Amino acid sequence: MLKRLAPVKRSHLALLLNSISILIVLLLLSFGITNTEPTYAMPPLHSLRPIPAFARKYGLPCSACHTAWPELNYFGLAFRDRGYQLGNERDSPIWQNPSYWPATVRITPNWHLERTTNQIVDSTPAGSLGGNVTQQGFDLSGMDFWLAGTLYKNISFSILPSSDSTATFHFENAFVRFDNLAKTPWLNVQVGRFELDNLISEKRFLFLSANGGLYQNYHFTPVGDANIFGIGDNQIGVTIQGHSENSYTRYSLSVLQSNDGGVNFTSSVTAPGAADNLTGRTFDLFGSFTQGFQTGSLGLQRIQPFFYYGHRATVFNQTVGGVAIAGTGTGNVPFYRVGVQSDFYLGKFEFLPFFQHAKDNVYLANSIPSNTPLLPGMQDAVWNGGFIETHYYWNPQLVLTQRYEIVRVSQQGLNTTASNQGNTDAYSFGLRWYPIMFSRAGLAWHMEYSRVKSIGVVPLSGDGSGNPPLLPTTPVWSSSAFIGFDFDF
Amino acid sequence: MGTLKNSSLLLFSAVAFAVFAAGGSPCFAQIDINIHTATTKMDSHVYGFTGHAFDDGQGRPDAGAQLYRRYCIGCHGPGGDGTGENAMWFDPTMGYEKPRDFTEAVFKCRSTPTGTLPTDDDIFDAITRGFVTTNMPSWRPLTEQERANLVAMVKSFSPRWEKEKAGTPITIPAETPATIESILHGRELFQNIQCWKCHGSAGKGDGPSAATLTDTKGEPIRPFDFADSDRFKCGETNRDMYRDFMTGLDGTPMPSFSDNIKPEEGWDLVHFLRTLMTTIKTPERATFDSWVKSHPGQLKPLGEQAPPGTAD
DSSP: OHHHHHHHHHHTHHHHHTSTHHHHHHHHHHHTOOOOSOOOOOOOOOOOOOOHHHHHHHTOOHHHHEEETTEEOHHHHHHHHTTSOOOSSOOSGGGSOTTOOOEEEEEOEEEEEEEEEEEEEEOSSSSEEEEEEEEEEEEEOOEEEEEEEEEETTEEEEEEEEEOTTOOEEEEEEEEEEOSGGGOTTOEEEEEEEOOOOSSOSTTOSOOSTTTSSOHHHHOOOTTOOOOOOTTSOEEEEEEEEEOTTSSEEEEEEEEETTTTOSTTBSOSSOTTOGGGBOBSOEEEEEEEEEEEEOGGGOEEEEEEEEEEEEEOOBOOOEETTEEOTTOBBOOEEEEEEEEEEEEEETTEEEEEEEEEEEEOHHHHTTOOTTSOOOTTBOOEEEEEEEEEEEEEEETTEEEEEEEEEEEEEEOSBTTSOTTTTOEEEEEEEEEEEEEESSSOEEEEEEEEEEEEEESSOOTTOOTTSOOOSSTTSEEEEEEEEEEEEEEO | OHHHHHHHHHHHHHHHHHHHHHHTSGGGOSSOOOOOOSOSOOEEEETTEEEESSOTTSOOTTOHHHHIIIIIHHHHOTTSSSOOTTGGGOOGGGTOOOOOOGGGTOOSSOSSOTTSBOOHHHHHHHHHHOOTTSSOOOOTTSOHHHHHHHHHHHHTTOTHHHHOOBOOOOOOOOOOOOOHHHHHHHHHHHHHTTTHHHHOTTSSSOOTTGGGOBOTTSOBOOOOOTTTOSOBTTBSSHHHHHHHHHHOOTTSSOOOOTTTSOHHHHHHHHHHHHHTOOSSOOHHHHHHHHHHHHSTTOOOOOSTTSOTTOOO
16 A cells, blocks of 8 residues: 555645645654553543634624634724624514524634653553653544524624533533614623633634644643632623724623633533532622724734732631532632733735733642641742734635743742752644635635643643653653644634 | 655646646636726815826835725726626625725715715725615725725726716805704704605604615615614714705705705704614703603604604
């Protein structure tokens, strides 16, 4: 078989050299594809969120609302700000053909490779040692089955049952939204589980691999920290939003349950019973303000300062059979995130810079109840991070992407912890090519390479064996190569 | 190990090649995205912005063609003739108008006399405003420079723009007070110039001719229902209404009445039309209703029952 196929490969090499795909091929070569290591459970792949149901409803191509789906352009953002309405007096479903069904389904069959260094693996005959773990093969992403639309003029909804690749479902989002209250676009209310108004959306970005498919900054917490919070996670609560007619000026203020978007008073939608899903009864606050500026032929520039201030319970005294009851926690201690994110255009280039400063209370940082005495050396955990992501839109059907991201811990929760433990560097690049682009469905050929280095801890992607290295000062490199067909109907 | 390494690379390469090879094959070519225009030299001059249809080597990545391909091609088509992939799904019998055919350079919403080309500002305003009750949204979120580029792009589809200049915008006099005399005179005009034939005596778009109306493409078209909405396709202000019936909506059965109505009388008709709007509270309607209450039986019917000149 190989002898028959090898000449074919050589005969097309010249063509490949003229395509961007060769870059990935060369990367794989340099990466050293081998398959000698034992296999582990593949990490979940991340899913993204376009809604071709709206494209079908309004007859607009994907590119009208998306720079490259699923990322929203500024027309798409304005459409979302208006409550998924064009404002043409035909937004209510009564104007649609009765057969119209506002649903979309999306999944990404793919081939991917994950390689993680310094993993603890069993040695022969016994014990453990550090080693590299490489996993590769065909796989599926999670699946989204999204329903979203209008219930009436100025009343919209979204329900997103989302599964991992084994078809275990949860509600990624579910909300109802009321727009133009008091007949002004400055007063809109959304209730349910939804994405925070992050200008740089993790739910709508252009990376899919295990390592590239999340912003490290959106989920990072230092070593030993008990705080289960990610500003990129969908949260549950109520949001008041407002915007100008063109959505160049926007604000968002949210009151959120202190459980990172969990349901049933837990902090996790998928792992009830886990120790980290116990919550209290407090509320968090998120706020953001976005301003856009026109800069002639360069395009529209946006900047968004934001903050998140929350509490987490640390004391759980009410128990049944010794098991704490979810939602009854006390001993709330604070944490916050504050930063600025932007969306800058330079012609066909889009730059997405992000900076965040974060702090977790000492009790969270050391995972201890707030009614217990602190040990010497315990302190708040403080860290800073940022990234810059770049997109180059060759045309509406081809986008090249890259992102460099860092997280630096400036103060560990325990001062004896190595000062750089947990520090993270991540780099991703890739392309998405949309061979078809019209208003009924979408198909993208996605290629991506991502690499994350975390000092002394397992990277957030959670691949490999999922364990930190033997030494807390040793870096773990985790890499992903991904090629898939991302389709949405 | 080497075998597996080679097979992985081979597989990856094969997939990569297959996809790129397929990209150039007819299987992905069922939707034409290659824009073809009457000219590639078209510019626009709008509110201080100069728009360009094509890059023409000047490094303008936001030139109109790129934007047109991204936002407009689905409805208006690669040739700008209104035959985009979605056009077939717009059913005029259900009130959804077909996309505009730019190759004809005939536009409803203009500040210029009937039969003339609109100004660049007119097209810019239409793109900015959108067309209510159609799938043409407001493109206000696009920057002004981008909208100016799209104006140039719209113009590039018709050779008329190379041969003709835009018309001179009509002069709109200052609005007169919305007195009961003005409203009643407007009502008389509504009867005399036979607005009711299409719009109906109550302005509900159900006049005796309404069901027979077609646009210049032969597609069914409905007269505006004043009782249903206060949002007109060409703007929502009194000034927009005045302009509409003085310039006419080219391409539709709505003619220009500039030869039938004196400029100052136009405001009387505007004031009366405002009384037909039941979805909003208008001062004109309040004035009119008050007069009707205090003058029982004095208002004569509109429409076929009332001969011209006997509306009040």
